[in-house]
Amino acid sequence: MRTSIATVCLSGTLEEKLQAAATAGFDGVEIFEQDLIVSPNSPEATAALAAELGLSLDLYQPFRDFEGVEEEQFAANLARAEAKFQLMKRMGMTTILLCSNVATATIDDDEVVVDQLRRLGDLAERYGIDVAYEALAWGRFVSEYDRAWDLVKAVDHPRIGTCLDSFHMLSRGTDLSRIAEIPGEKIFFLQLADAPALSMDVLSWSRHHRVFPGEGSWDLTDFLARVAGTGYSGPVSLEVFNDSFRQADTQRTAVDGLRSLRWLEANVSAAREGNASSAHTGRDRVRLDLQPLPQVAQPRGIDYVELNTDNLGALTRQIHQLGFRFVGFHRTKPHVQLWRRGQARIVVTEPTGPENALIETSDKSTVAFAVSTPDADSTASKTYLRGIGFAVADADAAMERALLLSTTEVPREQAHDEKVLRGVFAPDGSEVFFGDGNGEDPQWTDEFGTVPDDRQSAIDHINLAQPAHHYDEAVLFYTSMLALTALPSQDVPSPSGLVRSQVMSSADGAVRMPLNVSPDHSPNALSRDAGSPAATYPEHVAIACDDIFTAATTAVARGLKFLAVPQNYYEDLAARFDLAPELLDRLREHNILYDRDDEGEFLHFYTSTIGSVFFEMVERRTGYRGFGAPNAPVRLAAQHRRNTES
Structure with a gap:
């Protein structure tokens, strides 16, 4: 053609x-x-x-x-x-x-x-x-x-x-x-x-x-x-x-x-x-030379999220507080470590690899924390979401398709006996890797060691911030590369203006990625081309669990600072939903937000932000498929308050 x-x-x-x-x-x-x-x-x-x-x-x-x-x-x-x-x-x-x-x-x-x-x-x-x-x-x-x-x-x-x-x-x-x-x-x-x-x-x-x-x-x-x-x-x-x-x-x-x-x-x-x-x-007169691309199915899930940080102590402490277990350092890359909570995996990478202190956690796993640990909300931190690994049916076909669609391959050093992983740069400069997913632990995890974990937990969704000038490009990227579907967009109010949000999703919901753009972005605010410095607008990783209150209790016991939810929210929640007083008190006590639709319920809480990354813990009950959109203004306002106060 x-x-x-x-x-x-x-x-x-x-x-x-x-x-x-x-x-x-x-x-x-x-x-x-x-x-x-x-x-x-x-x-x-x-x-x-x-x-x-x-x-x-x-x-x-x-x-x-x-x-x-x-x-x-x-x-x-x-x-x-x-x-x-x-x-x-x-x-x-x-x-x-x-x-x-x-x-x-x-x-x-x-x-x-x-x-x-x-x-x-x-x-x-x-x-x-x-x-x-x-x-x-x-x-x-x-x-x-x-x-x-x-x-x-x-x-x-x-x-x-x-x-x-x-x-x-x-x-x-x-x-x-x-x-x-x-x-x-x-x-x-x-x-x-x-x-x-x-x-x-x-x-x-x-x-x-x-x-x-x-x-x-x-x-x-x-x-x-x-x-x-x-x-x-x-x-x-x-x-x-x-x-x-x-x-x-x-x-x-x-x-x-x-x-x-x-x-x-x-x-x-x-x-x-x-x-x-x-x-x-009614007839076949096609004369265009239509060239196919290698066919790809929608991803089976998210293998891992990679976070790059110069604030190792604050980041790994928060990951530990959310119930993740330290698996180990990469056997040939000592500045790379793996954390796991069920099927949710977070790869943490340091740009320079400073000296680490080893401590023993309550679950008897040994964890590396940096000796110097600035506050979690420190603006000096350059913690950001570096990449996402997708579990796909055919990694080679996915990579071939991506290159035919004019993407740039991510250069990656690896030893001869390591799993070959290939990926490309997304429009925002982050990395997208393709791994053969078959429902089992991916082969590359062996390079970190083995920590069995059969908890019902996984990466529920990843919320990515996009520069306004390349928002539409990102939609096409994930549609064309991974066969994801762009759901109708919506605008969410925040203290700095409306935030446009559009969810990229697989049909079965195994992959969910809201793409957000905020009106206060400058054209180049989020540029991370080929691994350049972090995004300036927060992005987050949401972790699914089967009991939000147990997760919250564990997090509190380990010293997690929740993103504070105002009392006015819970008064409004009581007016909107007929919730038992005991449930409302538990939600308030743990700074947990709540939403409900005809399909089910959604309970979630947020952490503070480190660099440009924060976490969300979620529990979906029955068939709820949304993201708690009515609660997004509460989260945005709380983050704005925290940022202006720090």
């Missing part, structure tokens, strides 16, 4: 955009007119640069406000079109995008429009130019793709075809069944964009909130399968207007865009294998 991207998707100069598109691996680009106008380079120089980079110039766009006008205006429009055709000839370009008239159309008459498009086709023939007519969702008289196609069909000119744009079609909820009527050779261009589900005017939605395929709420697999079924064989291009994209790193956005197309391509390829595409068309 030939891939293309509109230069309007990217930040930077036209030259920087072309370089980024080529480096990412795109086959071609759409030249957005304004990018060319503001460039100091001549059209010929731009074309030469694209050729040097191996990029085809697939579309010149946009040409606006042409048809449905009085004859005097039409003559001026035709002269304007000829000037653009001459420019395109200088650049070796052969296709132009004609948007349906928005501003100057005064005649809503198909015969007039057909005649004017036909005369434009005659002019285009002289220059060897194809005109792709597109219905803008806010066009004055032509706003639906099927009407644009009816007009193109009536024009019956070899130089006049149509452009299909997923945004303009899906934003209006248009019936897509008529796509099957369009011969592939009359679709002169295809533009793709996804979008979040928003209630707003379609023009603002289009200009500011488009995202790459897989980062929004639309079924673009179905859309592309329908278009492929027509026999279309041209470029599959991205046209995304997004304020964040146009402020973000150019190269990174280009890679994200190509990843979205490769993921979508593989989805359509898989659908065709299941004979899904032919159901849309």
Whole structure:
């Protein structure tokens, strides 16, 4: 499948955009007119640069406000079109995008429009130019793709075809069944964009909130399968207007865009294998060369979480207070240790490996604590979530898929007799590793020693903070790499503004990862590219247990400082739920929060923050699948209070 991207998707100069598109691996680009106008380079120089980079110039766009006008205006429009055709000839370009008239159309008459498009086709023939007519969702008289196609069909000119744009079609909820009527050779261009589900005017939605395929709420697999079924064989291009994209790193956005197309391509390829595409068309005319990716199943669970810290004493003390047992130091990496609570595993890594003091815990296991132990809430600590290990059915296939989706492999030193673990960097700079999961202890744990632990405990979920500029990229990353599903997002109030939260989840709930972005992030606040310093906004690891009160009692006995919950919360809790007074007293005593829905109950408590990491202990009763969202403002306010007081 030939891939293309509109230069309007990217930040930077036209030259920087072309370089980024080529480096990412795109086959071609759409030249957005304004990018060319503001460039100091001549059209010929731009074309030469694209050729040097191996990029085809697939579309010149946009040409606006042409048809449905009085004859005097039409003559001026035709002269304007000829000037653009001459420019395109200088650049070796052969296709132009004609948007349906928005501003100057005064005649809503198909015969007039057909005649004017036909005369434009005659002019285009002289220059060897194809005109792709597109219905803008806010066009004055032509706003639906099927009407644009009816007009193109009536024009019956070899130089006049149509452009299909997923945004303009899906934003209006248009019936897509008529796509099957369009011969592939009359679709002169295809533009793709996804979008979040928003209630707003379609023009603002289009200009500011488009995202790459897989980062929004639309079924673009179905859309592309329908278009492929027509026999279309041209470029599959991205046209995304997004304020964040146009402020973000150019190269990174280009890679994200190509990843979205490769993921979508593989989805359509898989659908065709299941004979899904032919159901849309009644025939099989697919001419796109759709390349598959190695198939991966959703993860079976989380093998481990790795935390990097320069405050070993505070971190390991808190882990111990939560009931984890020290397994041991890595046999060849003395600065790495493993902790375990049932099937919940935490790998703790020190950047420098200072001297440690060994103490004996109440359960007779020997634990390493740093001699110098700053307070848990010390702002000097650089404790952060470094990586996550996922248990997958086929680690090799998962890794191969990840590399084909333009990720960067994490460099890892290992001895010849150690388990080979491979992983890639996530958009926030953390590490994602793939391990063969079969329900037993993973093989790599033998490198730390053996501590049997059959307690009913595991990692329940991991809450990750994401930089605002790369939030959508993170959604696509976990969707495309691990086949996780993005659940509907919600906004949670905090003292510093609304926090957007979206859960990435496997169907069975074995993997749950809320992704959060806060309005007080600066664009680079969370950058951890290739292991750089920690995130500045808290992230947390939630540990499941079968008895929250026993866990809390153990934690208190070991000196854990809970995140304090105000009395007002428990008074409100009593008003919302008919709880027994004894239960309410126990919740209050242990700073435990409570939620309930039709499926079950959820009890949880939080620790203080070390660096940018804190912990949550949870107990799910019966079928509760949420995360205690009504309690999130309480936790955020308590953390804000603690941070401002420290």
